[in-house]
Amino acid sequence: MTVPETPARRPEEMPGQSNFAGLLGIDVVSVAPEAVTCTMKVTEALANRNGALHGGAVMTLADNAAGTSAFINIPAGRSNTTIESKTNFLRGVRVGDTVTARCEPIHRGRTTLVFQITMTRGDGKTVAVSTQTHMILDWER
Numbered sequence: 001m002t003v004p005e006t007p008a009r010r011p012e013e014m015p016g017q018s019n020f021a022g023l024l025g026i027d028v029v030s031v032a033p034e035a036v037t038c039t040m041k042v043t044e045a046l047a048n049r050n051g052a053l054h055g056g057a058v059m060t061l062a063d064n065a066a067g068t069s070a071f072i073n074i075p076a077g078r079s080n081t082t083i084e085s086k087t088n089f090l091r092g093v094r095v096g097d098t099v100t101a102r103c104e105p106i107h108r109g110r111t112t113l114v115f116q117i118t119m120t121r122g123d124g125k126t127v128a129v130s131t132q133t134h135m136i137l138d139w140e141r
Contacts, residue, residue: 021064024057028068029100036069036103042095052092053099053127059087062117062130065103070113070134073105080113084133093121111136 017026024046029037038061040046046057063082070080093099100120107114117130 017064020060024060026061026064031068031072033069033073034104036065036072038065038068038101038103040099040101042093042097042099044095047095050092051095053094053097055087055089058089058093058099058119058128059085059130061099061101061119062087062103062128062132065101065117066115066130066132066134069103069105069115070136073108073113074136079137079139080134081137082132083112083135085130086132087128087130089128090126091121093127097122099127 017028024040025043026038026040029039040057040061042053042057046054048054063085066082067080074080098121101117102120103115103117105113106116113134113136115130115132115134117132119127119129121127
């Protein structure tokens, strides 16, 4: 099955966020086939021992943004899973700040999708950049 150039799903068809995303306080700000934007407030619960946002939380934000983008870019009746993820960490984020993730598809193929996710902090500086590959599955959640 070929992934259509225009997605089979509309943003209003998006299911709610996962319980895990809710625990981390991830909010989806905008959803479109060309870009998904999510935010996450940096709380004490998400900090590492140095008082900065934990790298695992950064990667979770990236994965949530990419998963949301994958959902909107694949046909109804299909699902996806992350099969590769790489993150470059560029600078820290202190408790109290907010991280914004912008996910853009760089490949929308028949069986895989590739995304670049750029995460910035409140002052606009880039925190991290992730690249993810998602495999399109023949079953829906």
